[in-house]
Every structure is written in C-alpha cells, then in structure tokens.
Amino acid sequence: MITMERKFGVSQAAAEVDQFLQTVTELNSETVTFSNHSLVDQLIDAYSEAQLDGWDGDGSVAVARETLQVARELVDGLPTAYRTPEISAEPDGHIELIWRVNSRRILTVSVDASGLLHWAALIGDEDPRGTCNFDGQTPATLLYWLGRVCGG
C-alpha cells in the first residue's frame, strides 16, 4: 500500500501532484475488489512515472487520469486467465499492455484517453492489428486474439 502525505498548493505542479496522490489513493482503496494486485501496482508505476509532460524527454506526454481509468477498467474486465499483461507508459501518453508467450506469440494494446484501444499481435506468420473502442467491456476482437496468444 502506498501512503503519502498530501500537501495542498496553488501552483499547477502542486495541483498535478495532488491529483496524482488522489488517484493513487483511489486505486489503493480499490485493490480489495481488484482481483490482481500486481496489475494495480503496475498501473500505479506507469502513471507515477509519466504524470508530467516531458517525463520521457522532449515532447513526451503525461498519462492522463482518463487513460489510467480506461486501462484499469480494461484490465479489471478481462477473464482471469488473461490478467497477465506487462504494463507501462508510452511517450505519447498511452498506457501499453503486453501479453507475451514468446516474440512470435505476443499481443500489445495501447490505451488512450478517449477510450480507443490500438492493438497489434504477432502469432506465427500472422500480424493482425486494429483500433477499437472500449465501452466498458473487452471487445470481442481482443478476446479472440488474447485467446490465440495466451491459449494453450
């Protein structure tokens, strides 16, 4: 459990830090109902690393709170067998989730703040990819390819 003292300030930076701490607090409070604590830790790590613009050099974009929320809902809605992604922030402000058996059985999904999921996979010689909207339920297309990557 992450605990931090909250300090209030009037600057934008202080407001951003305060919002971050609030988000971490909320995520921590939700781990009771969240089935995989390590995924919450990964989401917190990704969000905390990329909470400010410029976090990965010039032009890199902070991960928005909305992006974090979409990623959390996506992960939380996955079938238990598929709750094994590696999660990290991307310089364009997306959160990336990767399921990997090996380098030729791998699926990556980038979540953006608008709820779009940009995904691609390599499965043998197949290289499917696409973009779909997340409406609170895991898109059937993603479930299919997750099954192809993570299934036996």
Add this chain to the structure above:
Amino acid sequence: MIDPDNVPAVDLDETVARYVLASKVSRLVFEDGGAKPQLFYPYKHVDLSVNRHLDCTQEEVWRFGNGVAEHQGKTLQGRFDISVNDCTIGSLKVEASQIKDHPSGVPDNPNHADVIGFPETKADQKVLGLKLAEKAGKRIPPPANDGSD
C-alpha cells in the same frame, strides 16, 4: 567512427544499434532480455533513431549512446543490435542522418541514422515495432553496468 566529411549511404549488410534509454530497464526490456515493442515505436516523428556500427569501435558505440543519454538526462541501460536488412520491413528503410551542429545541442554523430517510412496509424506502427523487437534479439548491457533495476 565514420568520417564526418564522407558519410556513405546505409548498406543492407550493416548493423545498427537502438539504445535503451530509461530510468528503469524493465519499461523497455522483458525479463528475459528481449526488447519490448515500445522501444521500436516512432514517436513525435514517424522515424526512429539508430546508430550505425560502421567504422566504430565498441568504445565508440557506447560513447555515442552515453552522449545521447547525457543530453536527454536519461540512463543508458544498454542497446539492441539489429541488421539493416532486418529493419527493412514493408515501407521501412534506414537512411544515414548525420548529426552535426544540432540546434538543441545533441552531440555530433556521423554514425546516426533513422529508420524511416513508418505508417501513421498507431496499430500499424505497433506491428512493425513487434517485428523489429523480435529481430533485435537480446539486450546488450553497457560495460560495467548490468542495467538491473
């Protein structure tokens, strides 16, 4: 290193390095040493910086990486080597892109090159990132640093 006054075109037989610049190596490298596809996504521009091995000693290869890391305020966590031929996937190709007198102070580098020709959509870029990461093999850690988190 390459003669700055005579930078040749990139040949398919060459090898280029993609540096791993991150506070934590695990953001860009899998536990088994394989590259995460994100390392090979172009961002901001639709090209990807790499460093040619041509005419370079190992010491020079690392020196170029350290120069970029220092300029960007990041930690050099290693590099992945990949052949130019393996970078030539679909619309991608590698072009020499010497850095000289860069306005923002990026160190001069006659061995710098760009992988160009990435498509515009994120999903299409991700597929190419997956394929480049597969070809890149395992991370080569920097000397005197195992790069662990």
